[in-house]
Amino acid sequence: MLLPWEYGVRNLARRPSRTALTLVAIATVVMLVFVVVGFIRGLERSLAVSGDANVVLVYSVNSEENIENSSIAARTPSLLAASLDGTVKRFGVTHVSPELYLGTRVRSEGDTEGLGLVRGVERTAPLVRRSVKLVEGRWPGDGEVIVGRLAAAKLGSSGDALAVGKRIEFEGREWNICGRFAAGGAAYESEVWCRLENLQTQTKRQDLSLVAMLLSPGRLSAEVELFCKERTDLELRAIRETDYYGSLQQHYKPVRILAWFVVLLVSGAGVFAGLNMMYGAVAGRTREIATLQAIGYRRRAILLSLIQEGVLLAAAGSILSGVMALTMLNGLAVRFTMGAFVLRIDSVAILIGCGVGMCLGVVGALPPALKALRAEVATSLRAV
Amino acid sequence: MRMLLCLAMVGLGAMSVGCESSEVASESQVGTETPGSQFVLDTEPDGALAVGEARQAIEDGQDVTLVGLIGGSSEPFVDGLAAFTIVDAKVPYCAADEGCPTPWDYCCESEAVKDNIATIKIVDESGSPVAADARELLHVKELSTVVVKGKAKRDDLGNLTVASSEVFVRQN
Incomplete structure (x- = not known):
C-alpha cells in the first residue's frame, strides 16, 4: 500500500522554512545551469545564423x-x-x-x-x-x-x-x-x-x-576559389560564408567544452547540496518514518513518498527558475570577443535545466531516505 | 531417361552457377578499377618542365608538361572542383622533424613560392573543370609529385594555369 499523495505534499508545508531553503537552493542550481546552457546555445545560434550558403x-x-x-x-x-x-x-x-x-x-x-x-x-x-x-x-x-x-x-x-x-x-x-x-x-x-x-x-x-x-543558385563557391588560386598575384582566398562561421564554431569549441564542463560541475555541486539538505530533512523525521513502518507501511512505499517530496520540490524549483530564465535571461545581450550575442533559453536549455533539477530531486532524496529506512523500527521510535 | 533428365538439369544448374560467379568476378574487377583513372596516366610523360622554368618559358595557349609538388598554401586543393596548386620541387618545404603541421604551405619559403607556383585544373572533353575532389579523383594528397600534361594559360602578371586531363602521379 502506498502512502497518500497528499501526505507528501502536506509534509512539505509542515516545515516551511526548510522547504523554502531547499527550494531556493534547487532553483539557484537550475538557474546557473540555465545561464551556462543559454550562453552555449546563444553562441552556437549566433554563429549558425551568421552565414549564408550562397x-x-x-x-x-x-x-x-x-x-x-x-x-x-x-x-x-x-x-x-x-x-x-x-x-x-x-x-x-x-x-x-x-x-x-x-x-x-x-x-x-x-x-x-x-x-x-x-x-x-x-x-x-x-x-x-x-x-x-x-x-x-x-x-x-x-x-x-x-x-x-x-x-x-x-x-x-x-x-x-x-x-x-x-x-x-x-x-x-x-x-x-x-x-x-x-x-x-x-x-x-x-x-x-x-x-x-x-x-x-x-x-x-x-x-x-x-x-x-x-x-x-546552383553556382559553386569553388569557382571563386579556383579564380583565387589562378590569380596568385592577388594573394586572395575564398571561403563560403557558412564555412567561415563553421570554422569559428571550431575556434570556440574549447569555450563550449569548458561551458559544458561548468554545467557538469554546477550540477554535481547541486546534487551534493541537495543531498545535504535532504539528509537534514530526513534525519529530523526518524520517528515519523519508524511510526509509518510500525503501522504497516512498507519501506518501498515510504521511500516513494520521500522521493515524491524531493521531486515535487525540485519540479517547483525548476519551474520557478525556468520562468525567471525565460523572462529575465532569454535575449540578454552578452559581450564576446567576436562581437555580442544573446543568451538563448530555448527548448534544449529548458530540457537540460529542468532535467538537472529533477535529477537533484531524485538523487538528493534517495540516499538519506534509504539510510533512514535501514534503521531498526524500535530504535527509531525511541529517537529524540 | 529420368536419370538423364536429372543429370542434364544438374549440369545446367552448374553451368548457370558458373556463369553467375563469372559475372560477379567481372563486376568486382570493374569495381576495383580506380575512379577517375581516365585522367591518370600509367606511364610518365617525357620532357616535363619544372614549374619555375615553365613560368619563364611557356607562352599562353602552348601545350606543356609540368612537374611539381602539390602545395603552395595550407589548402592547395579547391573544394568541389578537381583543381590544385603545384610548386617547383627546387623550393624546399619544412622537414618532418621540424614539427610543422602543414609543410605543404611552404611557410618558410613564401617569397620563393610566388615565382614557382602553378595552378592545375583537371578538365573534361568540353574543357570545363571536373566537379570532383582531386584527392579522390587522382588519389593524390599534399606534397604528392605530379606530372601533368595540358594547355597552358598565361597572363601578363606571370600567373600560370594548366588545363589538363592527363596526370601522372609519381610514387614519392
Whole structure:
C-alpha cells in the first residue's frame, strides 16, 4: 500500500522554512545551469545564423582566418565581378559588397568607450547580407552610421547612448547615428556600419578587408576559389560564408567544452547540496518514518513518498527558475570577443535545466531516505 | 531417361552457377578499377618542365608538361572542383622533424613560392573543370609529385594555369 499523495505534499508545508531553503537552493542550481546552457546555445545560434550558403567571402590569403587583419586591393571587387559570371545581378547591380572591417575604440555619449567593430560598406551590402534589415531610421549618408541591435552590448554602453539622433566618435571623427539594424541574431548585429569611402578617408586607407559576393543558385563557391588560386598575384582566398562561421564554431569549441564542463560541475555541486539538505530533512523525521513502518507501511512505499517530496520540490524549483530564465535571461545581450550575442533559453536549455533539477530531486532524496529506512523500527521510535 | 533428365538439369544448374560467379568476378574487377583513372596516366610523360622554368618559358595557349609538388598554401586543393596548386620541387618545404603541421604551405619559403607556383585544373572533353575532389579523383594528397600534361594559360602578371586531363602521379 502506498502512502497518500497528499501526505507528501502536506509534509512539505509542515516545515516551511526548510522547504523554502531547499527550494531556493534547487532553483539557484537550475538557474546557473540555465545561464551556462543559454550562453552555449546563444553562441552556437549566433554563429549558425551568421552565414549564408550562397555568399562567398574573398579576403587576403595572408590573414589566415582573421578578416580584421586582411588587406586586399581596392580593384578586387570589379576584378571579381568581371572575371566570374556566377554572381547575382539584378537591375544592372552586381551583388558584390566591398567592405572595410576593423576593430576600433568607439566612444558613445556619456563618455562610455569600448572596443567596437566598424564595417565600411556600400549600398550593395544589404543585397549580399540578406538578413540585415533597417528597423529604425535610414541608410547612412556622409558622416553617418547605422548601429546593430547588439552594438550597445558590444561597446558596454546603454541602448539610449546609441539611439537614433545620438552621436558616437571613432577614428578621430564624430558620427551621427541615423538608423538601427537587425540581422536575425547574426554576428553583424554587434557592429557599426558606415559608408565605405568615409571609413577609408578616416583611416587613411585605400584598401579593403574583404569582398562578399552573392552567388546565383546552383553556382559553386569553388569557382571563386579556383579564380583565387589562378590569380596568385592577388594573394586572395575564398571561403563560403557558412564555412567561415563553421570554422569559428571550431575556434570556440574549447569555450563550449569548458561551458559544458561548468554545467557538469554546477550540477554535481547541486546534487551534493541537495543531498545535504535532504539528509537534514530526513534525519529530523526518524520517528515519523519508524511510526509509518510500525503501522504497516512498507519501506518501498515510504521511500516513494520521500522521493515524491524531493521531486515535487525540485519540479517547483525548476519551474520557478525556468520562468525567471525565460523572462529575465532569454535575449540578454552578452559581450564576446567576436562581437555580442544573446543568451538563448530555448527548448534544449529548458530540457537540460529542468532535467538537472529533477535529477537533484531524485538523487538528493534517495540516499538519506534509504539510510533512514535501514534503521531498526524500535530504535527509531525511541529517537529524540 | 529420368536419370538423364536429372543429370542434364544438374549440369545446367552448374553451368548457370558458373556463369553467375563469372559475372560477379567481372563486376568486382570493374569495381576495383580506380575512379577517375581516365585522367591518370600509367606511364610518365617525357620532357616535363619544372614549374619555375615553365613560368619563364611557356607562352599562353602552348601545350606543356609540368612537374611539381602539390602545395603552395595550407589548402592547395579547391573544394568541389578537381583543381590544385603545384610548386617547383627546387623550393624546399619544412622537414618532418621540424614539427610543422602543414609543410605543404611552404611557410618558410613564401617569397620563393610566388615565382614557382602553378595552378592545375583537371578538365573534361568540353574543357570545363571536373566537379570532383582531386584527392579522390587522382588519389593524390599534399606534397604528392605530379606530372601533368595540358594547355597552358598565361597572363601578363606571370600567373600560370594548366588545363589538363592527363596526370601522372609519381610514387614519392
